[in-house]
Amino acid sequence: MARPSKKEHLVETAVKLFGRDGFHATGIDTILKEAGVARMTLYKHFRSKDELILAALRRRDEQFRIWFKSTIEKSGGSPAERLLASFDVLGEWFSGRAFAGLPFTGCSFINATAEFSEANHPVHQLAAEHKRLILEYLRLLASSAGARDPDALAWSISLLHEGSIVTAQVSGDIHAAQGAKEIARTVMIQHGIDVSVESQVSAAAC
Amino acid sequence: MARPSKKEHLVETAVKLFGRDGFHATGIDTILKEAGVARMTLYKHFRSKDELILAALRRRDEQFRIWFKSTIEKSGGSPAERLLASFDVLGEWFSGRAFAGLPFTGCSFINATAEFSEANHPVHQLAAEHKRLILEYLRLLASSAGARDPDALAWSISLLHEGSIVTAQVSGDIHAAQGAKEIARTVMIQHGIDVSVESQVSAAAC
DNA sequence: TAATATATGTACAGAACGGTCTATATTACT
């Protein structure tokens, strides 16, 4: 039965509830009830709750990175402009307008390391891998943008991302993304990239 | 009994275990056993686990801010140099050399908002207040340093702090603090503050 | 010494936890 859905729906429900309430606070029963899936169906597909957590995070990684990249690409600017646009995309996320209107509750991977602090734990490692993949994408943009040191620039942008995520999460700061964007602009100039407002305006005018 | 106050010891044990394993994953019994305190002693002092969580976070807030400020002051430089020194202090924290050698497991307040995402929840509000108090201190330094816009500079430094904390936590990046410090230097220059290496060297030579 | 807090161990309540088992229903394939 239901080849096209039950497992998927289960994982997506898990993504939502783990993201909102955390991993330890969210019980199996809650997920099953919300998803409308039988108990044994879960244990047919996953050995344990931990495996469901891993599956949910893998799904979230895929979902987030696809959304993140494609939304940046949609802005359609130069690589340098895309680096800056990444902060606008974060701002969309913080506002709750992305991801089916679900309220922003921070980055699930940062949150995961909060609950699984051991670096060796599969959940923690998955979180680290997620950040690595995002960093890789930023490195590509930094390189294309002609940065003197693409690794260093990508790393800095990533750090600004994390800072804005946490600032929005903890302090509810609406402008966390825009503030971080201004810092990014300064950093990019330091890396020999032209990010003058004029170049952006002219690009938008094209 | 208990001149070294059982209550104090209980709260400090709670700080340690909540910080390491998270709030929901840490049971009352674990804390009681580790602290060597009887069950009823806990419930004499606190109405519930939630109240113990709040007490632990209040203690952590006090402990951390005192350590943070005093360690910065010890560096003894100008306000501008202290803003930069804050990143060295974070680096000490990340390395695990601070706080009785307990391994770094991220910021307990960021972690708290991960487990209590509702902005109205007392735990979340306490976390926000902690960040506010740190920001206030940074504002003081930024102002003393002669920043053109002390609020904006303090906010930026705070964001860089958060970014380095999360980068160290998730990716185990040893150099997160030093990297953030370099960005901070750039930002401070942008705010009209002299942070040339020469001024630091000469200050150190005095 | 007597009075007063405070801390103790243990047992227990009631709910929720992760995970298993079974018996039934539904599907896909021959």
Add this chain to the structure above:
DNA sequence: AGTAATATAGACCGTTCTGTACATATATTA
């Protein structure tokens, strides 16, 4: 149509969870 595989609901298991009850013990202070 018949068969084999799989999804279903829900009872059930042992454990752990927070929080309570009670009777005892210890330490300060008057």
